[in-house]
Amino acid sequence: MHEIDIVTLSRLQFALTALYHFLFVPLTLGLSILLAIMETVYVMTGRTIWRDMVKFWGTLFGINFAMGVATGITMEFQFGTNWAYYSHYVGDVFGVPLAIEGLMAFFLEGTFVGLFFFGWDRMSKRAHMIVTWLVAIGSNLSALWILVANAWMQNPVGTIFNPQTMRMEVSSFFDVLFNPVAQAKFVHTVSAGYVTGAMFMLSIGAYYLLRGRHTEIARRSITVAASFGLASALSVVVLGDESGYTAGQNQKMKIAAIESMWETEAAPAPFTLVGIPDSKAQTTHYAVQIPWALGLVATRSLHLPVEGIKDLVSQAEGRIRNGLVAYRALATLQGKAGATLPHEAEPAMRDLGYALLLKGIRPDIENSTDAEIHQAAMSTIPNVGVLFWGFRFMVGLGFYFIALFALAFYLSSWRRLDRKWFLRAALLSLPLPWVAAELGWIVAEYGRQPWIIDGVLPTFLGVSDVPASNVLLSLAGFVLFYSTLAAVDLYLMIKYVRMGPDAPKPNAILHVPARAD
Amino acid sequence: MALNSLRADIATRLHPLVREIGLVLVFKLVALLLLYTFFFGPSHRVHVTPDGAHSAVFGPHTTSPADPLSRPGG
Secondary structure (H helix, E strand, O other), rough: OOOHHHHHHHHHHHHEEEHHHHHHHHHHHHHHHHHHHHHHHHHHHHHHHHHHHHHHHHHHHHHHHHOOOOOHHHHHHHHOOHHHHHHHHHHHHHHHHHHHHHHHHHEEEEEHHHHHHHHOOOHHHHHHHHHHHHHHHHHHHHHHHHHHHHHHHOOOOOEEEEOOOOOEEEEEHHHHHHHHHHHHHHHHHHHHHHHHHHHHHHHHHHHHHHHHOOOHHHHHHHHHHHHHHHHHHHHHHHHHHOOOOOHHOOOOHHHHHOOOOOEEEEEOEEEEEEEEEEEOOOOOEEEEEEEOHHHHHOOOOOOOEEEEHHHHHHHHHHHHHHHHHHHHHHHOOOOEEEEEEEEHHHHHHHHHHHHHHHHHOOOOOHOHHHHHHHHHHOOOOOOOOHHHHHHHHHHHHHHHHHHHHHHHHHHHHHOOOOOOOHHHHHHHHHOOOHHHHHHHHHHHHHHOOOEEEHHHEEEEHHHOOHHHHHHHHHHHHHHHHHHHHHHHHHHHHHHHHHOOOOOOOOOOEEOOOOOOO | OOOHHHHHHHHHHEEEEHHHHHHHHHHHHHHHHHHHHHHHHHOOOOOOOOOHHHHHHHOOOOOOOHHHHOOOOO
């Protein structure tokens, strides 16, 4: 029987928990903003139907929030056990945004969620509206800090390596916070959440119109969802382009793998619309290309080339050799308190991570052969097929969302929301934003491999020596735990959608039944 | 008797969704606590010192690289 190694198991566990967690996150991000918008309309117009809409969608938001809250904590469990070397190596950097997220954003969000549900009869209309906005801001701030942490893994700026403590240390918090990858990731991810929230409202509104129920609320919900969804879907694509540009600057191999681009193309590089990537033959069969498109996205120019995988592998070989200079110098420092790196080795420090790739091949990497260095350089190529197709499905869905929301906007503007084919399409599209969001994470994180911190620490060096059986058992526990939550979430959502806006609201937590006496 | 009556009264007044969410939150808390206790508690943590990290990176130690899928041709 084939044994799965601890690196694969740990990666699988983290990936599964992250993907499960992200089933809940985008709806919270999107619906919280939509609730704030609808409540603002209520405060501005005084029309009670908008308050009813906030209460109805707020109930569904509450279910999702309750199911999703704390599901991300399981990822933090894993840092100390499965990823101990990673935690030691970068914990001083990575822990900061996570701590700020917990202290600032999560508490802001958590506190005001309670006021949102139980404050309707205890606060003025304006005060409640402010609470709803604070819930939305808190949710979005949570995303910001998590994405700052994640972006640092993609583009580790504002830090230096301390060989005495064997840790990365923050040299500029400003650079970590304003990491261009973090900014691009944040706006792209929250926009994807807004699309999810808008699609949720559009699909459920369409369901009510198909059933001829709650039509007033359904029409208004679709109108809000269509306009907000269209703006968000356009933003996702535009801001995704920004993500592509930052990756083109910092993660050239990821871009080349997404494109299955083995050779460096003459500038401006074409974008491969479809094709069949073949990693063994190192080519893409039947490629259909759009001239200039990749060059414009990845370099924002017509004269800069986008480097292909083969050239990037050659560069990686050079960086591995250079990194070995730093490695040899650092190896001599052990046990010598106060010893500093020789001056001539300092420039090579930026390539230390590349030399560490050899650790996956042999322990005494100073003695690596040319063939082993080439093998290590080849390991910098992520899985081309997964990235190529994952990216294209995600982008395809992004353009589909633009078309669907544009159509919804047109039909709602002209009061033609009685088209059954459109309502059915809107209803069937409900799961698609989740599919797109999960694909986005797969492309982002799988495309980072073989690095856990891009260019700094190979993934296999971040893993702890824990028994594989432990990871396997806890993985099974997580699958059971999250599957149960997802099933209960679906059950409650379907139940309360079927009941519709007429169902009593949970803010009437102690609704006193009428008494005969 | 009065306490039982009060409990029953509150139970009938509680919104069903609040009850259901309450149950889920209790399940979630218990499940997370169990997972933490059995797999991720302090006794399961791997403590890494600077010397330990130095040995792992610079010592005679090899870890198997990531899954074959991430290798070219995989």
